[in-house]
Amino acid sequence: MEIVTIEDDDIKDVVSSTKQTSPFMTKYEYTALIAARSLMIYYGEEPEVDITGCFDPAEIAKKELHERVIPLQIRRRLNDGTTENWRVEEMHIRNW
Secondary structure, eight states, X not given: OEEEETTOXXXXXXXXXXXXXXXXXXXXXXXXXXXXXXXXXXXXXXXSSOOTTOOOHHHHHHHHHHTTOOSEEEEEEOTTSOEEEEEGGGSBOOOO
């Protein structure tokens, strides 16, 4: 599993009906997204949500994730060597 930015030129979206893996976000993917986005915010990237009264990068990242505006994707590697890219908007997010 990798976390990739939406702006990456090498990302080719696969139609949701042809994806092989589950649309449920794992707790590891959830944690990796929060960690990666927190670092981006900490190092100066502009948040995608209203941050009034919130100063913790991890809390801002969680808010972006749950509002589905986080500018990252999950790349899952399959056993045959291919990959699937999942946008956060396509996934089911549980609260851990």
